Amino acid sequence: MSAQAPSAYGQFASGTGIMPGYMSGFGNGFETEALPGALPIGRNSPQKCPYGLYAEQLSGSAFTAPRTVNERSWLYRIRPTVMHWGAFKKAASDLWRTAPSQEVEMPIAPLRWGPVPIPSMSLSFVEGIRTMTTAGDAGAQAGMGAHLYVATRSMQDEYFYNADGEMLVVPQEGPLRFRTEFGIIGVEPGEICVIPRGVKFAVDLPGGPARGYICENYGGAFTLPERGPIGANCLANQRDFLTPVAAYEDRDEAGTLLVKWGGSFWATAIDHSPLDVVAWHGNYAPYKYDLRKFSPVGPILFDHADPSIFTVLTSPSETPGTANVDFVIFSDRWLVAENTFRPPWYHLNVMSEFMGLVCGVYDAKTGGGFQPGGASLHNTLLPHGPDVDAFEKASDAELKPHKLEGTLAFMFETRFPQKVSRFAAEHPALQKDYGAYGRKLRKNFDPRLPEAR
Ligand SMILES: O=C(O)Cc1cc(O)ccc1O
Numbered sequence: 374m375s376a377q378a379p380s381a382y383g384q385f386a387s388g389t390g391i392m393p394g395y396m397s398g399f400g401n402g403f404e405t406e407a408l409p410g411a412l413p414i415g416r417n418s419p420q421k422c423p424y425g426l427y428a429e430q431l432s433g434s435a436f437t438a439p440r441t442v443n444e445r446s447w448l449y450r451i452r453p454t455v456m457h458w459g460a461f462k463k464a465a466s467d468l469w470r471t472a473p474s475q476e477v478e479m480p481i482a483p484l485r486w487g488p489v490p491i492p493s494m495s496l497s498f499v500e501g502i503r504t505m506t507t508a509g510d511a512g513a514q515a516g517m518g519a520h521l522y523v524a525t526r527s528m529q530d531e532y533f534y535n536a537d538g539e540m541l542v543v544p545q546e547g548p549l550r551f552r553t554e555f556g557i558i559g560v561e562p563g564e565i566c567v568i569p570r571g572v573k574f575a576v577d578l579p580g581g582p583a584r585g586y587i588c589e590n591y592g593g594a595f596t597l598p599e600r601g602p603i604g605a606n607c608l609a610n611q612r613d614f615l616t617p618v619a620a621y622e623d624r625d626e627a628g629t630l631l632v633k634w635g636g637s638f639w640a641t642a643i644d645h646s647p648l649d650v651v652a653w654h655g656n657y658a659p660y661k662y663d664l665r666k667f668s669p670v671g672p673i674l675f676d677h678a679d680p681s682i683f684t685v686l687t688s689p690s691e692t693p694g695t696a697n698v699d700f701v702i703f704s705d706r707w708l709v710a711e712n713t714f715r716p717p718w719y720h721l722n723v724m725s726e727f728m729g730l731v732c733g734v735y736d737a738k739t740g741g742g743f744q745p746g747g748a749s750l751h752n753t754l755l756p757h758g759p760d761v762d763a764f765e766k767a768s769d770a771e772l773k774p775h776k777l778e779g780t781l782a783f784m785f786e787t788r789f790p791q792k793v794s795r796f797a798a799e800h801p802a803l804q805k806d807y808g809a810y811g812r813k814l815r816k817n818f819d820p821r822l823p824e825a826r
């Protein structure tokens with residue numbers, strides 16, 4: 374153990390004394406130390422680091438990337454990562470897939486799944502990741518994987534990092550505690566966290582079994598969308614993003630380090646915790662965000678705006694305005710538009726849309742099939758829109774101001790077509806009749822009635 378007494382968080386010690394502790398801002402140059410004076414001042418790489426620590430740089434972008442997208446952090450740690458590096462053996466990938474992956478061919482139909490139950494078997498967060506779709510090519514740093522996780526146990530002396538993509542985690546049931554190299558992040562349903570590629574972590578389940586969604590982003594790091602004419606405020610505000618203060622484990626116990634690299638899983642035995650970063654500074658770090666702090670902007674007179682107004686985070690591609698992935702939410706808000714069909718319109722989108730529901734009812738699907746914990750896929754240029762129940766209700770609704778409350782749906786929207794995994798294609802939660810929901814709409818056309826009824 375280190376000289377510092379263990380905190381209430383067991384092996385973790387923190388400079389703040391309050392755990393977990395966070396720093397506010399998005400993409401800041403943060404600096405934090407769990408022991409006083411652990412962070413070298415005015416230089417990155419002194420001849421000898423305080424407390425006998427090793428200095429290590431973690432680069433999230435090319436060294437020469439422009440400043441606005443240049444990401445790196447300096448970590449002052451008990452052992453550099455090369456010391457965690459043993460003889461790696463290939464490990465089973467279970468149900469986690471990486472693009473390109475074509476396991477099955479699905480008809481060009483809309484797809485939807487009910488909630489995948491949390492099994493009673495022992496599953497850590499990493500073991501419980503089940504790929505639903507993959508898109509693009511991880512090796513080309515383009516596209517994404519959309520996954521579910523179902524977890525029943527905390528990770529004990531097991532550590533993981535993902536070299537293929539950053540992980541945006543959307544809890545749907547149960548809180549999660551991420552013990553990362555950079556510090557501790559706690560999240561619960563209604564919040565998200567993002568773990569950049571290359572960051573080691575372990576996940577505890579402080580509230581028992583947990584379920585949720587993950588966007589594994591192979592492309593440009595998630596960033597805040599431009600606000601354009603909206604101006605300097607609303608949508609997701611920088612100050613509401615929270616990055617953990619430094620916290621470290623000085624723990625010499627046998628364990629395993631698992632690495633996802635090039636779509637494969639590699640494991641090595643380790644005799645200590647690699648979560649041993651005592652101080653760090655930089656702008657490449659994990660963060661959390663409470664989606665309830667999102668300030669939606671929308672049409673306040675008529676019409677239904679494109680869902681891009683609800684973008685929380687965007688992973689840009691090389692083509693301006695065409696996202697590698699957008700993370701979009703549909704959260705509590707007022708609907709006020711006059712003489713307007715207020716739910717989403719019928720549409721075909723060249724981007725592909727994977728959706729999940731954290732809680733409540735989604736306004737395009739009031740017929741009951743889109744359930745919390747469930748998922749849907751409206752792939753590249755496949756037609757979709759409100760189900761018959763939502764269409765008929767919204768067509769006849771009195772258009773007074775109406776508040777959507779207690780609802781949180783989201784979309785991972787990517788420029789690439791999504792391939793469905795075998796797990797998703799064969800899971801009993803797949804709703805076999807969903808593809809035909811459009812057929813239930815009635816023909817209302819009457820050439821004698823030009824006025825809207
Ligand atoms: O298809 C969906 O449900 C997502 C969506 C919502 C919306 O308000 C407009 C377009 C869109 O793709």
Ligand SMILES: [Fe+2]
Nearest residue numbers: 722726751757
């Ligand atoms: Fe859509």
